[in-house]
Amino acid sequence: MKNLSRLLLAFVLVLGYNYADAQDKNNPWQITIGVNAVDAHPNGDGAPFGESIFDKFADVDNWNILPSLSTISVSKYLGDGFSFGAAGSLNKIDTWGEGNSVDDLSYYGIDGTIKYNFKQGTTLDPYLGVGGGYTWVDEIGAGTLNGTLGLNIWFNENIGFTLQTAYKHAFEDYLDTHFQHTAGLSIKFGGTDTDGDGIYDKDDACPDVAGLEAFNGCPDSDGDGIEDSKDDCPNEAGLAELNGCPDSDGDGIADNKDKCPTVAGLKALDGCPDADGDGITDGDDKCPNTAGPAANKGCPWPDTDGDGVLDKDDKCPDVKGTVANNGCPEVTEEVQKTLNEYAKTINFDTGKSSIKDESAEVLADIIKILNEYPNSKFTVEGHTDSVGSEKLNQSLSEARAAAVKDYLTSNGVDQFRLSSKGYGESNPVASNKTRAGRAQNRRVEINLAK
The missing domain is CATH 3.30.1330.60 (OmpA-like domain)
Incomplete structure (x- = not known):
């Protein structure tokens, strides 16, 4: 239980790393979960980088492997190929050095690493790293200076497999220099969300304006289900068939094109009504309930003298006449x-x-x-x-x-x-x-x- 608590503590410290440094827009975070192997053979000559440091590098007989989840790391892309990562690990040591058996010593490590990736965005993604940390063996700890060589193998944009070897040089005599190898499943995630709408810029069609997931991050200001870029009236809730514009009077003509938006009317008259059907809107019709020509402002032409000739054609509108004489009386x-x-x-x-x-x-x-x-x-x-x-x-x-x-x-x-x-x-x-x-x-x- 004590070992698990220390691993969880390391994990919490890793996740607590400052998010504000995010710069990359495409999956800047990487988490790796896997196993680690500790190889203390480099302590054989008592000096770092001695002649025997790599002579049995691949001798797994010297490796201490805990056959379960034993390492977790999180790294954050900083830009220009560089990233910063932190890792926590635990192990059980039964071999410390060449043929040197020990009685199940506990091993814990917390390490921070600055890495440089050589080929980003490719399937094979090698990297080098340098950093430091603190390692406890049998609950006695010391600081270490670490050099790292690793390779990410990406199966797709987000999931891959990571192999890494770290050389850990101890600063105290009671902790020997050693290798720590790790292998694990890696997941890339996260990104920049400039507009704060919960959709990363790489997936956001409108990265500078807060929007909705349903519209790939683009806004719908009036909430009518039509994104603003396709909405002719983005600030007024409207109808899809009218490109997002409202129709207050229900006449099928959008308010922004309707000259009489509060009264149902005709499309031919820009949304205004024509009660008498004479082609003149009621607002301009002096006789809205009686059909008449536009020349007489929508009113029927009068026949003041009742002689059957309309006043407009009657040369004697106030005197009864004959049709043959243009409405004027004939001299008999x-x-x-x-x-x-x-x-x-x-x-x-x-x-x-x-x-x-x-x-x-x-x-x-x-x-x-x-x-x-x-x-x-x-x-x-x-x-x-x-x-x-x-x-x-x-x-x-x-x-x-x-x-x-x-x-x-x-x-x-x-x-x-x-x-x-x-x-x-x-x-x-x-x-x-x-x-x-x-x-x-x-x-x-x-x-x-x-």
């Missing part, structure tokens, strides 16, 4: 007749174009009729009888037509709807030989422009 023969019944009663001063005041009432009636047909154009025509010269009559007819036109436009009729023309005595409606006939020929007519 009856209307035309009425206009001329009124027009022929317009009186002028004799031989002049000035309108008598008594004609104001009939002119007002004419204006009212004209304004009922706002898209119709009219011609004011002047006529005379044949009394006087033809030239004078022509001028007088033109002047009187113009006077009526000016009066009408000055009192509310659009000037662009009226024109005037004089015909003189050329178009009589009655005989100029009678007084009654000449009175009929002196007239003004207002006719629909063709």
